[in-house]
Amino acid sequence: MRLSQAFQPTLKEVPAEAQIASHRLMLRAGLVRQTSSGIYTWLPAGLRVLRNIATIVRQEQDRIGGQEVLMPTVQSADLWRRSGRYDAYGPEMLRLEDRHGREMLYGPTNEEMVTDLFGSTVKSYRELPKMLYHIQWKFRDEVRPRFGVMRGREFYMKDGYSFDLSYEDAVSSYYRIMLSYLKIFRRLGVQAVPMAADTGPIGGELSHEFLVLAPTGESEVFYDAGWDEIDWDSIGLDPQKEEDLQKLREIVKTTYSATDEKHDLSAWEAVPEDRRRGGRGIEVGHIFYFGTKYTESMGVEVSGADGAPLHPHMGSYGIGVSRLVGAIIEASHDEAGIIWPEEVAPYRAVLLNLRPGDELCDQLCESIYSRDPEGLLYDDRSDRAGVKFNDADLMGHPWQIIVGPRGAKAGMVELKHRASGERSELPLDEALAKLG
Ligand code: ATP
Ligand code: MG
Ligand code: MG
Ligand code: MG
Numbered sequence: 001m002r003l004s005q006a007f008q009p010t011l012k013e014v015p016a017e018a019q020i021a022s023h024r025l026m027l028r029a030g031l032v033r034q035t036s037s038g039i040y041t042w043l044p045a046g047l048r049v050l051r052n053i054a055t056i057v058r059q060e061q062d063r064i065g066g067q068e069v070l071m072p073t074v075q076s077a078d079l080w081r082r083s084g085r086y087d088a089y090g091p092e093m094l095r096l097e098d099r100h101g102r103e104m105l106y107g108p109t110n111e112e113m114v115t116d117l118f119g120s121t122v123k124s125y126r127e128l129p130k131m132l133y134h135i136q137w138k139f140r141d142e143v144r145p146r147f148g149v150m151r152g153r154e155f156y157m158k159d160g161y162s163f164d165l166s167y168e169d170a171v172s173s174y175y176r177i178m179l180s181y182l183k184i185f186r187r188l189g190v191q192a193v194p195m196a197a198d199t200g201p202i203g204g205e206l207s208h209e210f211l212v213l214a215p216t217g218e219s220e221v222f223y224d225a226g227w228d229e230i231d232w233d234s235i236g237l238d239p240q241k242e243e244d245l246q247k248l249r250e251i252v253k254t255t256y257s258a259t260d261e262k263h264d265l266s267a268w269e270a271v272p273e274d275r276r277r278g279g280r281g282i283e284v285g286h287i288f289y290f291g292t293k294y295t296e297s298m299g300v301e302v303s304g305a306d307g308a309p310l311h312p313h314m315g316s317y318g319i320g321v322s323r324l325v326g327a328i329i330e331a332s333h334d335e336a337g338i339i340w341p342e343e344v345a346p347y348r349a350v351l352l353n354l355r356p357g358d359e360l361c362d363q364l365c366e367s368i369y370s371r372d373p374e375g376l377l378y379d380d381r382s383d384r385a386g387v388k389f390n391d392a393d394l395m396g397h398p399w400q401i402i403v404g405p406r407g408a409k410a411g412m413v414e415l416k417h418r419a420s421g422e423r424s425e426l427p428l429d430e431a432l433a434k435l436g
Contacts, residue, residue, distance in 0.1 A: 001347070001374075003377060003378060010029060010030045010395075011027055015027065018148065019147065020148075022148060022329035023148035023326065025329055025338050029395050029396070030046075031045055032148065037145050037153065038142060038151070038153030040149055040152060046325065046346075052345070053324050053344055056188060060183050061133050064179075064180045067133070068133055068134060069132050070135075071107075071113050071134050072113075073106055073136060074104050075106075077095070077102075082116075082299075083297045093141070094139045094140075106139040109138065111294050118300065119295070119299070123302055124303050125165055131161070131163070132161050133158060133159065133161070133317070135156065136157065136159075137156055137157075139155075147216070149323060152323075155322045156321040158318065158319040159317065160177070160318075161315070162314060162315045164314075165304070170289055170315055171206065171249075174287065175245040175249050176245055177287055177317050182232055183232070185285075186232065188344055189340075189342065189344065190284075190324075190331050192211060192285065193210065194208040194252065195209050195281070196208060196258045196259075198262060202290050206287075206288070207288045210285035210286070211259065211281030211282060211283055211284070212284050212331050213281050214327065215280055217279075219260060219283060220278070221279055221280065221281040222258055222260075223256060224255045224257065225274075225275040227255060227257055227277075230255075235247075282327045283320070283323075285317075287318075288315060289315040291313050294314055295314060296311050328344060333396070337395065337396050339396050339418055339419050340418075341398075342398050345398050346395070347375060347376060348375050348399060348435065349376055349435055350376070350377045350400050351365055351368055351369055351376050352385075352402045353378070353403050354388070354403060354404040354405070356382050360408040361403050364403050364413070364428070365403050377397065393418065399416070399418065400415070400416040402414040407425065411428055412426065412428070414426075
């Protein structure tokens, strides 16, 4: 994309209500625009990030047997009456009426709809387990939308749902998904620690929130340093192996982590003092086993191996895709701007032409740009070099390929790595090889 032609409205002045770095940077870098309280338009660069995150989530969910569907945003109130949640849900639910006076709602979550879909389709134990997920806009009329897309009213969520025949199978599904989440967050370039979360009336150990550590997080967190040290790639737990899922379960059991809501002082005191870590965190995901709550209340059953009907056990698994855009920036920025992790960056590299109009600079830039016009952002604007450097740092592309008249003459470019700040002058081919 040529920056001179891009719809990339960077801002100089940030609205005063943007209190935290990610919110300010998202507005300044031209990733989103607010249209009303807690509701945003995603601009091209922001949308690329949102899509990159969704792609990683999708690949990793498919890898463990998830099957993607796309359920509607607008749901019927009757569906929610079947589970008894229509009245219970409260003012976060946006309630609507269609022209025939039928009560509808904009989905805040999809347990009812997916249980109904499953129930109307799957009839026999032979068809289980199943794991369905979708990535869809949700609406929750939050009391205090704030921090930009981090607590929006309309937001983009991956929600997945597992269906198993027994509690034991559901536990396997749960830890398989936990493993998949750990991988997703690694690929997203953030550390997200699973922390014990409230299980409400269901009880048990099977509810975890994933928190990205950041000083602006809304939750206070407590965890064992083990979570910082585990090298998941080298342990190489395999989500398809039951014994590996058990190993993960053991790690979770023996490596303390909890948010303020679930913090257990006596367990905390058992963690050696020099291994206690604390701080604040942003909830970017939540996994939850809720047994037969919905299959029972909505009358969904399958026939078991002995012919007798049984209610499948369910779990739900959310990832805040749009919240993650903010959370990643909270965890990865400096005074100059965003520092995108490689896999989520809107563009892998920005190409800075320091002297547009100079024949050699233009030629060299065009030849680089033509290799990957989709993946490169070409700053071909006639602005001063300083403006280009500042914008490149603000937008946070992992790499900057800098072309100036002196280097162009010698067939050299400068390569800057945004995260480390390292710069090196290289022959073009070497620079491109380094970018991969
Ligand atoms: P929170 O505690 O922040 O209100 P939640 O516990 O209500 O979140 P869940 O129902 O667990 O949220 O939804 C799954 C995920 O969706 C959350 O972990 C979070 O990442 C994301 N999410 C929830 N509410 C919002 C929101 N208002 N804006 C953006 N993302 C959200
Ligand atoms: Mg909430
Ligand atoms: Mg929560
Ligand atoms: Mg939650």
